[in-house]
Amino acid sequence: MNKSVVVSTILFFFLGFTVPDIEAQLSVPMPKIPGIKRDKKPAESERKAEPSRSTSNSEAVPASQNSNNDDVWDGVDFRVKSLRDELRTAQQEIAAFTPETKTTIATNTDLEWLWRAISPSERTAFFDKWNSLMSKPVRNWFEQEIKKLSEIAANRIPLFQAGKNYAFRSPVEEKMMRAALATDVPGVIVHKIGLNHSEWQYGKNNLGIPIDRYKWGMIWGRNPKADDPYCRFFYVNIIQDYAGGGTYGRSYAKWVKSEIAGCPAAK
Numbered sequence: 001m002n003k004s005v006v007v008s009t010i011l012f013f014f015l016g017f018t019v020p021d022i023e024a025q026l027s028v029p030m031p032k033i034p035g036i037k038r039d040k041k042p043a044e045s046e047r048k049a050e051p052s053r054s055t056s057n058s059e060a061v062p063a064s065q066n067s068n069n070d071d072v073w074d075g076v077d078f079r080v081k082s083l084r085d086e087l088r089t090a091q092q093e094i095a096a097f098t099p100e101t102k103t104t105i106a107t108n109t110d111l112e113w114l115w116r117a118i119s120p121s122e123r124t125a126f127f128d129k130w131n132s133l134m135s136k137p138v139r140n141w142f143e144q145e146i147k148k149l150s151e152i153a154a155n156r157i158p159l160f161q162a163g164k165n166y167a168f169r170s171p172v173e174e175k176m177m178r179a180a181l182a183t184d185v186p187g188v189i190v191h192k193i194g195l196n197h198s199e200w201q202y203g204k205n206n207l208g209i210p211i212d213r214y215k216w217g218m219i220w221g222r223n224p225k226a227d228d229p230y231c232r233f234f235y236v237n238i239i240q241d242y243a244g245g246g247t248y249g250r251s252y253a254k255w256v257k258s259e260i261a262g263c264p265a266a267k
Contacts, residue, residue: 072141077133087113087142091149097156105153105160105260114260117149118157118228157230158262166194166218173251177217177236180253185223191231191264192220195238210242217253222263231263 073081090106090113097105106114115122123146131139174193181188196216203211219234226232235256240248 162220168195176253233259
């Protein structure tokens with residue numbers, strides 16, 4: 001048999017059986033894969049605008065209500081925030097004062113805030129210095145909290161009165177004490193005056209060499225020119241400087257410091 005006839009016959013049988021099979025495969029319906037559903041982009045009119053931080057005058061919260069909101073402190077200078085924290089601490093510390101547990105009402109920054117609370121001039125000086133860094137709500141907050149501290153002080157300061165210390169009397173040395181205080185506090189109203197020691201106390205340097213000898217003195221009184229209603233403990237010491245050879249110079253009075261104190265109960 002001719003080779004060409006054989007090849008043609010093979011091709012005929014191959015095509016006759018395979019083409020329908022291919023057509024059958026191609027005719028099988030393919031499953032439809034659903035497309036991914038995408039959210040419809042909202043129209044511009046449907047979008048919700050982000051809330052604005054600013055409010056109109058008709059919607060503004062009164063400063064008295066707004067002043068304790070944390071938003072008041074957004075963007076405020078860190079120094080003003082530090083003053084805020086100091087004031088809060090001073091309120092707590094001064095409110096905790098009792099004569100049985102503490103020897104003084106306030107010290108350091110607490111004392112600075114106490115002065116601002118009780119003295120209009122100190123308060124004015126504070127706001128003159130810091131007002132440029134304060135918004136109106138922040139200033140209102142300080143005014144309210146300083147007023148609160150003044151109310152706390154009005155309950156605590158009267159408890160701080162002269163006790164049984166400074167009971168020793170010496171007319172000559174007391175006269176020196178009054179004179180030393182009169183230079184800076186003229187016309188002081190004296191409620192009590194005295195010394196804490198009847199004998200000399202001795203001061204020495206690190207090498208043990210005498211420096212002076214002294215007696216602690218105190219005047220419980222009130223400065224008539226003060227712009228607060230409270231009294232003071234004026235600490236005025238009597239001192240003799242060391243002159244060498246075991247001798248000391250003449251006595252003199254030195255005003256060391258003062259403390260805010262309550263006044264004697266009205267008689």
